[in-house]
Amino acid sequence: xxxVLENYAARGVFRGFSRGRASKTRATFKMLWHxxxxxxxxLDTRRKTLRIPVVLPxxxxxMSAGLRQFVATRRSARLPAHRRIDAKKAAVSCARRGxxxxxxxxxxxxxxxxxxxxxxxxxxxVYMVFLYDGPYYDYMVETFDLDPDRM
Amino acid sequence: MDDQSKSTRRNFLTTPGAAAAAxxxxxxxxxxxxxxxxxxxxxxxxxxKEVPATLSEQPKPGSFEGKGMTGAEVFAKLCKxxxxxxxxxCPGNYTVINAIAAAGIPAYGGRTEGMxxxxxxxxxxxxxxxxxxxxxxxxxxxxxxxxxxxxxxxxTPLLVLASNMQIAGDDREAFIQTGYQQPITTxxxxxxxxxxxxxxxxxxxxxxxxxxxxxxxxPVHLDFPGEVARARFTxxxxxxxxxxxxxxxxxxxxxxxxxxxxxxxxxITKAERxxxxxxxxxxxxxxxEALCKVAETQDIAVVTSGxxxxxxxxxxxxxxxxxxxxxxxxxxxxxxxxYCMPSPGEYRFSPDVKTIRVHPxxxxxxxxxxxxxGIVSDEKLFLEALANKLAAKKRDKWVDELAAARQAYDKQNxxxxxxxxxxxxxxxxxxxxxxxxxxxxxxxxxDIDPKQTVTGSGGWTCGLFTGRWLRANRPGQGVVCAYQxxxxxxxxxxxxxxxxxxxRGVGPxxxxxxxxxxxxxxxxxxxxxxxxxxxxxxxKIPIIAVIYNNNSWGMWPSALGSxxxxxxxxxxxxxxxxxxxxxxGARGEYVRxxxxxxxxxxxxxxxATKEMASTLINVQAxxxxxxGKDYPPGIALNPEPGVGGFAH
Numbered sequence: 087x088x089x090v091l092e093n094y095a096a097r098g099v100f101r102g103f104s105r106g107r108a109s110k111t112r113a114t115f116k117m118l119w120h121x122x123x124x125x126x127x128x129l130d131t132r133r134k135t136l137r138i139p140v141v142l143p144x145x146x147x148x149m150s151a152g153l154r155q156f157v158a159t160r161r162s163a164r165l166p167a168h169r170r171i172d173a174k175k176a177a178v179s180c181a182r183r184g185x186x187x188x189x190x191x192x193x194x195x196x197x198x199x200x201x202x203x204x205x206x207x208x209x210x211x212v213y214m215v216f217l218y219d220g221p222y223y224d225y226m227v228e229t230f231d232l233d234p235d236r237m
Numbered sequence: 238m239d240d241q242s243k244s245t246r247r248n249f250l251t252t253p254g255a256a257a258a259a260x261x262x263x264x265x266x267x268x269x270x271x272x273x274x275x276x277x278x279x280x281x282x283x284x285x286k287e288v289p290a291t292l293s294e295q296p297k298p299g300s301f302e303g304k305g306m307t308g309a310e311v312f313a314k315l316c317k318x319x320x321x322x323x324x325x326x327c328p329g330n331y332t333v334i335n336a337i338a339a340a341g342i343p344a345y346g347g348r349t350e351g352m353x354x355x356x357x358x359x360x361x362x363x364x365x366x367x368x369x370x371x372x373x374x375x376x377x378x379x380x381x382x383x384x385x386x387x388x389x390x391x392x393t394p395l396l397v398l399a400s401n402m403q404i405a406g407d408d409r410e411a412f413i414q415t416g417y418q419q420p421i422t423t424x425x426x427x428x429x430x431x432x433x434x435x436x437x438x439x440x441x442x443x444x445x446x447x448x449x450x451x452x453x454x455x456p457v458h459l460d461f462p463g464e465v466a467r468a469r470f471t472x473x474x475x476x477x478x479x480x481x482x483x484x485x486x487x488x489x490x491x492x493x494x495x496x497x498x499x500x501x502x503x504x505i506t507k508a509e510r511x512x513x514x515x516x517x518x519x520x521x522x523x524x525x526e527a528l529c530k531v532a533e534t535q536d537i538a539v540v541t542s543g544x545x546x547x548x549x550x551x552x553x554x555x556x557x558x559x560x561x562x563x564x565x566x567x568x569x570x571x572x573x574x575x576y577c578m579p580s581p582g583e584y585r586f587s588p589d590v591k592t593i594r595v596h597p598x599x600x601x602x603x604x605x606x607x608x609x610x611g612i613v614s615d616e617k618l619f620l621e622a623l624a625n626k627l628a629a630k631k632r633d634k635w636v637d638e639l640a641a642a643r644q645a646y647d648k649q650n651x652x653x654x655x656x657x658x659x660x661x662x663x664x665x666x667x668x669x670x671x672x673x674x675x676x677x678x679x680x681x682x683x684d685i686d687p688k689q690t691v692t693g694s695g696g697w698t699c700g701l702f703t704g705r706w707l708r709a710n711r712p713g714q715g716v717v718c719a720y721q722x723x724x725x726x727x728x729x730x731x732x733x734x735x736x737x738x739x740x741r742g743v744g745p746x747x748x749x750x751x752x753x754x755x756x757x758x759x760x761x762x763x764x765x766x767x768x769x770x771x772x773x774x775x776x777k778i779p780i781i782a783v784i785y786n787n788n789s790w791g792m793w794p795s796a797l798g799s800x801x802x803x804x805x806x807x808x809x810x811x812x813x814x815x816x817x818x819x820x821x822g823a824r825g826e827y828v829r830x831x832x833x834x835x836x837x838x839x840x841x842x843x844x845a846t847k848e849m850a851s852t853l854i855n856v857q858a859x860x861x862x863x864x865g866k867d868y869p870p871g872i873a874l875n876p877e878p879g880v881g882g883f884a885h
Contacts, residue, residue, distance in 0.1 A: 098581045098607035099588040120582055166638055168509070169566055206588050211565060214585045214876070219649070221865045223872040224794070 087129060087136075090202045091115055099206070120213040121230040127205070134193045136205050141180070141212055142187040144229055149222065150182040156216045157189070160208055171204050178208065282822040284775055296341030305471035308438040309336035309461070315442040317342055319450070319482060321396065322366035322743060325353035325734060329373020330400035332466040337369070345737060347730070347772035350377040354384035354397070355727030355766070359734030361393045362545045363691055363713040364744040365521050367449045368734070369396035374460070375414030382421065383724055385456055389425040390722035391544035392517060392576045394454035396445060397422070401460040404433055418460045427455030435468035440478040443485040451486060452598050453576050454521060490615035491597055493622055497612045501571070501593050502626040504610065505535060508569035508591075510635045512557060514584075514878055517543030518574015518597065518616040523744075525549065525712050527620035528573075534624060536632035538563065538639055542575060542878040542885060544720035547709030551880065552687070558709075560642035561585060561876040566635075569593065574616040577721050578605040579885040585876045595619045650674070650705050653870055660868045661831065666859045668868070669702040669785055671831055676757060676783060677706035679838045689752050691735050693718045695728030696759030697791030698863045701873050703757045704881030713745035717883050718756070726765025729782050732756040733769050736778040753779040753845035760786040763814055763853075767821070770851055774822035779845035781838070782853045784814050789860040811857065818853035826854040 102118030299310025657670030709715030742750030815825030865871025875881025
């Protein structure tokens with residue numbers, strides 16, 4: 087799994103990458119990624135999960151609901167198969183804790199590479215599609231401290 | 238015209254009117270109106286008879302005979318030989334601009350140097366040709382800066398010319414307008430030179446065109462001290478390197494190796510959902526037919542990028558320009574001629590996408606976006622080689638996905654339109670989504686050939702909506718006025734320059750020669766370029782300017798919650814830009830409803846077509862439409878690459 091993440095870093099998807107602490111059942115990784123933020127990925131082999139605790143910071147309940155709806159569309163049969171998260175291979179969920187939106191992928195068939203790729207793809211789409219296509223312009227300006235001229 | 242009736246500097250200055258004007262300029266006395274017919278009624282706006290008269294004069298290039306050629310004439314001859322497509326200027330740098338006009342190069346004089354620079358940029362953007370702008374030393378030159386920077390960001394082959402006092406006066410602040418120009422354009426030019434040796438004027442002209450016509454284009458800035466512009470040459474032997482372009486530059490281009498083309502073809506053939514990002518280089522190299530052949534051979538999706546649009550038609554079944562949902566599905570992306578390179582995360586592609594990049598200059602490959610395959614090549618040569626290498630292949634599922642994505646995008650835009658209609662009805666002001674849709678329907682769904690009208694757009698709130706609805710269905714049909722540099726304001730001047738190219742039928746504009754052009758911009762933007770309506774009228778370049786008037790800078794929400802700030806973002810409400818346009822010799826229209834806009838567009842297009850008259854349509858809106866909370870969707874951000882893109 088680390089290799090897959092490192093490969094993304096080598097291909098310029100992340101601007102920065104490092105491995106954090108690791109134990110027999112748990113490992114963490116940090117990536118400098120969208121909007122110059124650092125994202126943490128937590129691998130838990132006991133629970134068979136990959137989790138990013140803060141995908142979007144400081145989201146409202148309404149925005150969190152919108153994100154849940156968006157994540158649900160990533161599992162939908164209406165999405166082309168190559169874009170879809172296959173429920174037989176992985177379960178995806180999102181939650182709002184302390185105002186932050188998290189995303190968790192549970193790997194169901196032991197294919198960790200699939201899980202990692204889908205997690206990274208999903209977060210990428212949250213930033214590139216969900217935020218762009220939804221009514222989140224003000225959120226982006228305020229949360230990421232953007233100059234509104236630079237989106 | 239006989240010599241006696243010709244207006245010369247000498248006989249102009251001896252006329253009573255000129256003497257009085259000169260006296261007024263010096264603050265000596267106030268004079269009464271000189272024209273007899275102004276004693277009673279106010280006279281109409283009219284084009285001076287000297288305008289058509291001097292435009293119809295035969296070229297009179299300089300010659301080594303008699304008094305010889307000035308340095309300016311030597312330079313003008315080189316510009317003519319290099320087929321400089323047009324020059325836009327304000328008076329100043331007199332020796333040079335007069336020589337260029339006299340040489341027979343189409344020349345236009347306007348109201349501000351900055352906007353003439355934008356017009357030159359616009360002419361070049363819709364033709365791919367080299368154009369020039371010029372201004373006087375000091376104020377005229379520095380006025381051009383914003384638009385030189387915009388041209389630099391757009392990689393426009395723009396020749397920036399300016400006079401610059403005399404070398405003899407360097408460092409003495411002699412009289413006025415002293416300034417060092419070249420340091421000011423650092424970072425926004427490909428090449429620049431203050432000419433200091435009169436006998437090297439041709440040599441440095443060659444430097445300029447070698448840079449303008451080779452590799453990745455960009456602005457070239459030459460400043461002419463008086464000693465160079467006014468030097469006299471009676472013999473070619475007195476000029477250094479005085480030979481033709483076949484000696485001082487080459488048309489040879491980088492060709493891809495067979496191995497590289499094979500590798501690219503292999504990656505593309507193995508891919509399920511390949512996409513080409515056809516950048517500016519495809520347009521500059523006029524490679525659109527080769528591009529189309531490659532795309533159709535293997536059902537490869539294409540999306541254009543860059544400061545001009547249309548080198549792959551938006552209405553083609555393989556176009557992804559209006560299919561943002563499909564971008565993330567691409568498994569191989571081939572960047573061709575993408576001069577301004579985004580970083581991953583700025584374009585809506587998957588993190589897993591493989592990348593091929595084709596670029597004419599080696600040192601840019603790998604910048605910003607890591608590559609799986611980088612190829613140094615001229616864009617056209619690569620596409621032709623690839624077309625020969627690719628075996629035919631159908632990708633029906635990919636084509637279907639593109640079509641579904643286009644439908645989804647259309648639906649999203651129509652949802653915005655429906656909301657806009659509701660907001661328009663509730664407020665009796667026109668929402669930008671409605672304005673953009675009405676313009677779209679008028680240009681592409683009515684009686685006008687959808688390939689005919691060259692359009693450009695700018696502004697923030699209105700630009701984001703308009704970008705979604707304007708289409709480019711043939712090369713050179715669309716200009717992304719704010720491309721990369723994000724200048725708000727040059728839009729209309731840029732499109733007047735584009736209009737001059739259409740008027741002359743240059744390059745890809747030939748089939749639509751004489752058609753009107755359209756710009757959709759904002760009240761903030763029009764303040765910069767409004768006076769160029771006078772220029773459009775003077776040269777009978779028909780432009781329809783649709784101006785979204787929301788009484789503010791589009792960024793007004795940035796003042797919310799900040800004490801004593803909002804006043805800085807607002808204008809007087811309900812300003813009548815249509816009336817101002819009438820005062821400049823154009824037509825004015827004022828609209829607040831979709832029906833009114835529809836009718837105004839018809840009248841404006843008719844006037845543009847039949848009378849070569851320009852129109853400004855003042856679309857009265859409300860600033861609050863920018864608010865997503867009160868008037869959803871507020872701002873409609875555009876994914877890139879695609880129709881609304883303007884960053885890369």
